[in-house]
Amino acid sequence: MTDTNYQPETLAVRAGTVRSEFGEHSEAMFLTSSFVFPTAAQAAARFIGQEPGNIYSRFTNPTVTMFEERLAALEGAEQCVATASGMAAILACVMGVLKAGDHIVASQSLFGSTVNLFNNVIKKFAVETTFVSATDVAAWQAAVRPNTRLFFLETPSNPLTEISDIAAIAKIAKAAGALLAVDNCFCTPILQRPLDLGADIVIHSATKYIDGQGRVLGGAVLGSKKNMESVYGFLRTTGPTMSAFNAWVFLKGLETLKLRMDAHSANALQLATWLEQQPNVARVFYPGLPSHPQHVLAMQQQKNGGGIVSFEVKGGKEAAWRLIDQTKLLSITANLGDTKSTITHPASTTHARITPEARAAAGISDGLIRIAVGLEALVDIQNDLVGGL
Numbered sequence: 001m002t003d004t005n006y007q008p009e010t011l012a013v014r015a016g017t018v019r020s021e022f023g024e025h026s027e028a029m030f031l032t033s034s035f036v037f038p039t040a041a042q043a044a045a046r047f048i049g050q051e052p053g054n055i056y057s058r059f060t061n062p063t064v065t066m067f068e069e070r071l072a073a074l075e076g077a078e079q080c081v082a083t084a085s086g087m088a089a090i091l092a093c094v095m096g097v098l099k100a101g102d103h104i105v106a107s108q109s110l111f112g113s114t115v116n117l118f119n120n121v122i123k124k125f126a127v128e129t130t131f132v133s134a135t136d137v138a139a140w141q142a143a144v145r146p147n148t149r150l151f152f153l154e155t156p157s158n159p160l161t162e163i164s165d166i167a168a169i170a171k172i173a174k175a176a177g178a179l180l181a182v183d184n185c186f187c188t189p190i191l192q193r194p195l196d197l198g199a200d201i202v203i204h205s206a207t208k209y210i211d212g213q214g215r216v217l218g219g220a221v222l223g224s225k226k227n228m229e230s231v232y233g234f235l236r237t238t239g240p241t242m243s244a245f246n247a248w249v250f251l252k253g254l255e256t257l258k259l260r261m262d263a264h265s266a267n268a269l270q271l272a273t274w275l276e277q278q279p280n281v282a283r284v285f286y287p288g289l290p291s292h293p294q295h296v297l298a299m300q301q302q303k304n305g306g307g308i309v310s311f312e313v314k315g316g317k318e319a320a321w322r323l324i325d326q327t328k329l330l331s332i333t334a335n336l337g338d339t340k341s342t343i344t345h346p347a348s349t350t351h352a353r354i355t356p357e358a359r360a361a362a363g364i365s366d367g368l369i370r371i372a373v374g375l376e377a378l379v380d381i382q383n384d385l386v387g388g389l
């Protein structure tokens, strides 16, 4: 099914489905490492790419291909390459499109392991990164060097939900001869389609909302056939590809993505609005609130504010830990995008490895709490927090 006139809800349940000769209705899980060939001549034709078809599940697998086609339809991408995790997607992206001597301009508000990957792994291969403010468009322009080949950002950022102007930054990237990659993990294509706004590459940690129920790890890189060629080539050779089992879980996850994102976002907006009225809350960070500094931009490039709410309690770390420890319903874990609401103290967990000075510069105070709002009743989430506030 390639008709892109279908609405996202339709694509989410129908796109990419290929049935075997048995005519199964639900997508089949092909747990096989390799595929057989009718004849020696056809084996040869497939290996040299003369004949389409599966060879080995590190290269392609029918269940994984169905997932790739479905996510590509939702993002409006020519091609999707599925990976073993979100980090494998980011690694495949940089290894695919960059070479030694190239330079990256990246948002300073990135997922911790992404910062580590840029600073400590690919740097060893002579790729340098300059980190700039997620929200200061002029800083992206100022950081461009003659060898800049990649811009990389996440929007909204974690945990402060800063919004980067995708269209404006895409223009700067294009003029610089660089590609813009957007990690779209927080929004998913249901809320934001970066390629429509001028980005060249979309990255996903499917582990989060695409699974949506906290079961398996996976990721994806999406873009034009031209840009995906080297990304796929890297994966096929080096191996961090998605398993058929995980692809099957993600296919089922995509079928409810629209319903879940709408419900997460509706819950999050109401929770954020309520938190703003609590006397012991100093500040709430949520793109759907008019008080958010980039509210207008967020509402232009996203359908709504999404499911992540951060807020600062008065009383610093002690008050934040007290609030977290008195909850009975919310899960104390750093994961997000689950049906179950999760509560995190970024300064002592996800952002504990950076220096206190760098944390302060990034605006991550000791009183900051992040909630990835799940699908429980809003009143139960509020009641779980109210004692600690």
Ligand SMILES: *Cc1c(COP(=O)(O)O)cnc(C)c1O
Binding pocket: 085, 086, 087, 088, 111, 154, 158, 183, 185, 186, 205, 206, 207, 208, 217, 218, 219
């Ligand atoms: C979780 C996450 C990743 C990494 O994904 P994994 O599936 O854990 O490897 C990358 N980017 C963002 C924004 C994330 O939240």
